[in-house]
Amino acid sequence: MEIKIRIGDSVSEVQDASGINKILKRGNAVALKKESGEFIDLDSISDESDDPELEAVSLDSADGLEIYRHSTSHIMAHAVRELFPDAKMAIGPAIENGFYYDFDIDTPFTPEDLKKIEDKMSGIINENNPFRRKILPKKEALRLFEEMDEKYKVEIINEIEDEEVSLYEEGGFVDLCRGPHIPSTGYVKAFKLLKVAGAYWRGSEKNKMLQRIYGTAFAIPKELKRHLNFLEEVKKRDHRRLGKELDLFSINDNIGPGLILWHPRGAMIRKTIEDFWRNEHIRADYQILFTPHIAKLRLWEQSGHWGFYRENMYSPMEIDGVDYEIKPMNCPFHIAVYNSSLKSYRELPIRYAELGTVYRYERSGVLHGLMRVRGFTQDDAHIFCREDQIEEEILNVLDFTIFVLRTFGFEDYNIYLSTRPEKFVGSPGNWERSTNALKTSLEKKGLKYEVDPGEGVFYGPKIDIKVKDSLGRRWQCSTIQVDFNNPEIFDVSYRGADGKDHQPIMIHRALMGSLERFFGILIEHYAGSFPLWLAPVQISVITIAERHIEFGLEVLKYLKKNDIKVEGSFDNEKIGYKIRQSAHSRIPYSVIIGDKEMDSGKVTVRKKNGENLAPVTKEELLDMLNKEIESKK
């Protein structure tokens, strides 16, 4: 027997089992990968001696970690089997950052159960049971799982096309599994069960609700700890928590779920965002629109929304015997503005932009703070252009999007191209043309992208951009959609050079997506500590004793008059207390005013991080603040 094993860049030839083990240990391997890309278990190595070269899959690699987590989920299932013999096993894959396993069990798991399961798992890991692979003909496997009354496994086996299926056994616990697995349970060094949740069998609400246990596992305890710290940090930054703490927004039972109240500080941030947005759009040759919140139901029937988007729309309301509908999208209104007068080819492209508030029905269980709501404001725009202008317009929009996202501190993106969904309007030819236009622009720009098949909107394909926040999480905000269909439906046209009418193409686009959601992302991205230009209160004027209030007021009034968002902290409190308050409110700067400042006429400026700047006059302070605001950093 002679086998070539590659670990990283070096290839070793090994003869016997002990040699193999040594090599594999050195590579921290949990499985092997064949040249075909197929993964196999370490101990099936002798069956593969004809394979020219095997690659050791290290636990440090993404594949290795996935195998490791998958095995951990099996160990969890084993533990559940022992503690809850009635539980039926469904599926237990590795997922991003961990794994889960679904069980059909009459009484749902409690947090105490999780602890018990964890302990049992530790026992199984200590036993260091080897994972043994068995191949069985389908019939035999079926019989086995029928005897065990594992109906989900039976269902899965029936859907497997091969004549044989693989099982894995570890410490007497047998499970249907494609594999591979780590060689033995003792390989697991760090895991934790995180939460229990209901999950439908196969994700369909027509099926039975199973109990899912989520867990995570890492190669070493230190990494697990790092991940748990990350989860803590995510919790600390939760925009719902910070929104309350910083008094930015609220949701009120008496008003309704998914409907946002922007409090003064949140509204101030929104105003800053909106001002920036409008100014930049005007600069980029967009025209700003305002349109109504409701329109006749007939309009939505014509646009296709009533047919294709109805499940997200609210019930119509009757006005003077005519049905009206609250808008879920802005496009028909922008089309109506376009259509209000004859357009010449010379005018194109025409770019209409609106911060348009729309209402969409979302099922109660999916609402989530600012991230998923029922009423939200889109930073919407519709570009009407000739077919020969599409590419350039899309290139412009891509540039503009990246500029705007950068301004908010998002430097990293993933781009997705979504193609025709199952339910769609328009001709397949139009879909193909518009998809190609998007593709060409991305390629011209040299932007990397992935294709999301079937994820387009019903009226056209789209480019989605996901940003990466300061914790490395990805959020989808921007979307760019080509639409050949609405112009046709609404008979949109322009007068061409030939004196005849032609149909323009529409591009729908949103950069931030929804202001509510974007705000939520920003809160978490900045952990509530907004950069100066966005901060709802930019500076707090803190006096030390009563005799300093007069000068404090002078500084406050001066800054306010010059458009600085300033707040006075003149209460009869100790300075330590006031600084603490200012820090809690994440106010970027504080001005300290005491005897020294009164004498010199200069103020002491304290930065959020505790650093004190050299004393400056109020004019110098204003200049400094304005420069930083201007930089938007």
Next chain:
RNA sequence: GCCGAGGUAGCUCAGCUGGUAGAGCAGCUGAUUCGUAAUCAGCAGGUCGGGAGUUCGAAUCUCCUCCUCGGCUCCA
């Protein structure tokens, strides 16, 4: 919508097996005038999410309902 967990003062939370509510912070009042993350004292604040039921008696038990949270599904 479905499964599970919750809803007690403005906020964060305590309140065991039923005997009609408690802390810290915030608020108010007073004292203190104190130079970089909490000065002290006092006061006030709740039909315990809402409704119905069981009971002599319900924050506590039962049912219904609304909302929130974790997921499933979907999306901006």
